[in-house]
């Protein structure tokens with residue numbers, strides 16, 4: 001019996017019992033679809049996080065007030081002691097670290113911005129001229145904040161592209177005066193489109209000198225200081241230098257937290273690694289269940305087709321012929337299940353992307369291959385026992401069964 | 403040298419403590435091209451004998467020589483090869499594969515023998531023509547009458563041009579006239595030189611054979627030879 005004939009024979013057998021075949025394909029496809037959807041979710045989350053942090057710029061150390069218990073889960077830190085404020089003076093002092101190239105203080109608050117008749121809620125970010133380079137933003141119009149003494153409260157502002165769109169429409173924005181809170185500021189630039197970054201959409205922000213913002217919100221403290229190290233390798237030593245400087249300024253006590261991207265990404269890596277393990281577990285269970293189903297369905301098929309097996313033996317089929325025919329049938333059913341599951345999984349991933357547009361929920365290639373491969377392997381593995389049973393049937397007794 | 407030589411064949415089935423001697427001290431030889439009817443009461447061992455002849459079963463003792471070769475000691479794969487090339491089976495209940503068409507059922511032995519599709523097609527087409535099944539080629543067994551089904555089965559049994567055809571009550575599930583048609587068909591094949599061994603309860607069919615083996619309790623009671631009917 002040639003392989004082509006075995007394949008054809010098995011195909012006819014599979015299509016000869018449509019209900020059984022459909023049920024088995026469904027069971028197998030649920031397993032594969034689970035793998036595809038769950039890994040799409042996991043990998044989507046991973047990619048989301050990576051994108052968020054790489055949008056932040058590279059080689060960055062973020063300084064925030066207060067000591068955190070865990071040291072590094074990002075923005076929602078648990079502050080354990082009442083910290084001293086982080087000030088513009090601290091920020092300036094940090095620049096003395098030899099491995100630090102640039103620094104940008106951040107002071108953040110909510111206010112309203114108005115131009116002409118249009119009024120809008122906006123998030124205000126007070127910072128300095130280096131911020132645009134640290135974050136590697138591009139200017140669409142004009143220039144970013146001037147590089148000047150951090151104490152100068154110049155009455156200038158830079159708008160995010162979406163904010164500019166909403167306030168000015170097609171009118172030119174650079175040179176116009178806008179009102180932010182109780183101040184009138186001159187628009188000196190508009191940022192290019194940047195999209196999401198660390199939970200705040202830069203396109204909807206209004207930037208101004210840190211002193212202007214602090215005066216507007218009547219405060220002296222900073223929300224965060226972003227420090228750029230000389231290189232990726234310098235991040236560790238730079239962090240050490242920054243800590244030393246801060247400790248010196250706080251009479252030996254370190255009451256700030258320094259976060260590096262690596263630490264943050266490492267945390268997420270651990271979380272996402274655990275997630276992947278869970279996914280693999282669920283997938284393994286669902287595929288094992290599908291495999292047991294394959295085995296039972298094939299055992300029923302062997303029983304149903306006992307007379308046929310006896311006949312094939314009488315016609316001169318070897319045990320090997322029969323084993324291969326049943327194994328091929330099991331493999332075909334698993335393959336059909338795997339392909340259906342792959343399609344279903346992609347449908348599910350598409351649904352996820354519709355439901356959560358920020359999540360790039362695409363199943364990774366390895367998961368797709370692993371899912372289909374596992375489905376085929378389980379199908380064939382669990383098909384071996386029924387196939388062997390079929391091949392070992394006594395032809396005389398098989399033929400006497402009707 | 404006879405085509406089939408059985409000597410001292412024993413076939414014992416064990417059922418719990420008791421033993422059933424389905425065949426006992428059976429020795430018989432059959433020449434090439436003979437037409438043999440195996441007859442006897444139910445349970446006398448007719449089917450057991452036919453299964454042994456068709457290498458579907460092994461004797462507990464004795465030797466079976468087919469075309470001079472001791473086939474009882476062959477490996478299962480070698481026995482399958484003998485079944486495939488030298489033996490054709492016809493069964494009382496036809497044993498067609500329900501999901502396959504008439505043509506596909508006839509092609510099964512060719513497929514198992516690994517004969518290429520093109521040659522398979524010509525041989526099946528010829529067989530369909532020979533057995534008057536052309537208009538039924540693409541019908542499934544359930545769409546065929548009993549006589550047509552048995553003709554498909556006979557076409558399948560002969561497609562590999564076997565040396566021996568073994569038929570276990572081939573007319574048992576057919577009415578009288580259809581049964582006669584099938585009998586004629588088998589006899590025509592015998593006339594072309596194939597050895598025909600038929601198990602039958604029907605004295606009319608048995609009477610047509612030139613040799614009758616009368617069985618009882620697993621023994622050969624009588625071996626009756628007759629000159630060919632005029």
Ligand SMILES: Nc1ncnc2c1ncn2[C@@H]1O[C@H](COP(=O)(O)OP(=O)(O)OP(=O)(O)O)[C@@H](O)[C@H]1O
Pocket residue numbers: 415416417422423424442443444445446447448449450451
């Ligand atoms: N697999 C088996 N296990 C136990 N006993 C069996 C088996 N096959 C056949 N026998 C016994 O062997 C004896 C011969 O059976 P066999 O089928 O050859 O009879 P038969 O002549 O073909 O009968 P029938 O005319 O009813 O078909 C019977 O007593 C039967 O019960």
Ligand SMILES: [Mg+2]
Pocket residue numbers: 448449450570
């Ligand atoms: Mg019988």
